[in-house]
Amino acid sequence: MKRFIKNIASEREYVITREKEMPVSQYYGEDTFNFKVMRQKLPANVCKKLMRIIKEGERLDPEIADTVAHAMKEWAIEKGATHFCHWFQPMTGATAEKHDSFLEFTEFGEAIERFSAETLVKGEPDASSFPSGGLRSTFEARGYTAWDPSSPAFILRSGIGATLCIPSVFLSYTGEALDKKTPLLRSINAINKSALRVMRLLGNDRATRVIATVGPEQEYFLIDMDYYYKRPDLVLTGRTLLGAAPTKGQQLEDHYFGSIKERILSYMHDVEEELYKLGIPAKTRHNEVAPSQYEIAPIFEEANIAVDHNHLVMETLKRVAQNHRLAALLHEKPFAGINGSGKHCNWSLSDNLGNNLLNPGKSPQDNVQFLVFLTATIRAVYYHADLLRASVASSGNDHRLGANEAPPAIISVFLGEQLTKILNDIENGIITKATNEAIIDLGLSTLPVLSKDNTDRNRTSPFAFTGNKFEFRAVGSSQSIAFPVTILNTIVAESLDILADKIETKSGDVRQAAIDVIRDEIKKIKPVLFMGDNYSREWEEEAARRGLPNKKVTVESLPDLVTKKAITLFQSYNVLSPVELEARYTIRLERYIKEMDIEAKTMLDMVRTRIIPATMRYQSSVASSCLRIIDLLGEKAPVDDQKKMCATITALNNDVIKEASKLDELIEKASTIHDELEKAKFYAYTIKEQMGKLRAEADMLETHTSDNLWPFPRFWEMLFIS
Ligand code: ADP
């Protein structure tokens, strides 16, 4: 099927060809090496073994690797793949792939397709160009990638090419994690162990495995591609560094959940089709609050797969946009003054029988278990709010957190009225017994229904309980969710163990012991609970009184990654060794500096090479117009107001030139600072402030200059034409 769509911005017409016209269920997951394919392509015993590796996290048996590699190759070639790659997540925050052809030659020089067990299991990309945060100099220089069988291999299509992608971890030869996936997998093991321990302790021996589940709600902007390529700031930094606010913004609130425009809907349709082929369960789509802002949310999956899939969602959003002459902006704040984008990270725990551990149960026993998991999570957030904050710290997210927009940099937990009351009752001794009647009296069995109603009321909380899961709302739209999820898993694992230790030291009925421990715990951790408006000034003051950290910017927050407390935590849970943790701190700090430096230089360049020349031309045309009128009409010509106009433009131009020079000097000065943290701070405070000043002048100038001469697409065009 073909559809013609007119691109309003460029007045060009283009064609979209729809490939599939069958029900989604018929092609869902067809580009993944999933269980169905495994059953078809693998001998029964190998298939069974592989499934155990995937489902139970068993170790990979090298014996089956050959058979699996062969089946995978056959399947991939049938799908049109010519190449394969280990697909991994270096510490850049994006994904990496190095393609190799299946092509090999026999001893007789005949061309054949080959893919061996060794190449499936291990790859050797040149590690030297990926950030290592100092790991490289300390340890072995080379790195290798290793197959992660827990995430299904898939076919990545781009243009006419197709590549078999093998999800992989990335390690140095001495075993240090050089990627984001390895610590995530380790944290998944940690939470499994600690959660099972608690469940066993409470008498639950049905479950054999606990997994973290994650559902990320991805926000993004779409603008016309023609505008995108005319803005160096968008192309180079992902956000507009300059631009006067449009006369209409989001004040009419007419975009949120509004009907989706045809062009956008065709785009979403194509995105979803691609995602379905990759077995990514895209479920909801809608307009967001800001003009041209949208959201896509999948059904939740196991943490590891959810992380991989979110990367693919981000990549697909960007790639498919090109086919529609659109640009997908994933930056946290593409337009100043307009709502930014986040990625609500829904997180919960589930056992292998499919029971959600953060779902209040029907039986008293389940309810005690629920309360222990709930308390452990709150406890974890209370003691490690600094780490959660640091996990989402980036130059982009600085425009949302702690700025004028939700959520704040103070990490607190929202529980909803009913759960708060239950915890209060336990704390105040109103509920003291763990007898069946007492627990049922809590009304816990009706909790899911009731709590669902009031949870949605608080949209301002950075960490909200929403009925049967927590929603970590401070995550940035463009970032990998691997690290925030890794931290969440690790800190909750630790709190589960601490609660288990305490329960174990008490004698008598274990459920009674659990209630007693919960009571003691709540007393200590309740400062982190907050039900009010997180955006208010009062909360900031109140949070300070409660001693909750409020690190407004990245440079204040990042050092929390390497406190003694953090080092001990990550080390004792085998998630990150001290050097691995230090490396992550270093990389994030370096990245912050580089991003800020690119922003500052791009802004300066845009002002000097485009804005000033354009406004000079305008200034000159106004000036010559005045002179000509005087020429024509003589000295008494009524040009006073026009002269004033000319003076205003000249004054604004002078201010812009002055502020640009100051920015230039500061960028120069930054290059002489050698201590990384000092340098980052210089960018965060001094340079950022100067960028603000320059922008204010330039934006003012924009509103005084001829639209014809303004060198960049303006906000109203980008936000309202598509
Ligand atoms: P809401 O709109 O109230 O936030 P939804 O039910 O629409 O809630 O879910 C939002 C996101 O939360 C979806 O991506 C969904 O898959 C995810 N989610 C739901 N249950 C869980 C869970 N148990 N674990 C992780 N994520 C979940």
Ligand code: MG
């Ligand atoms: Mg939500």
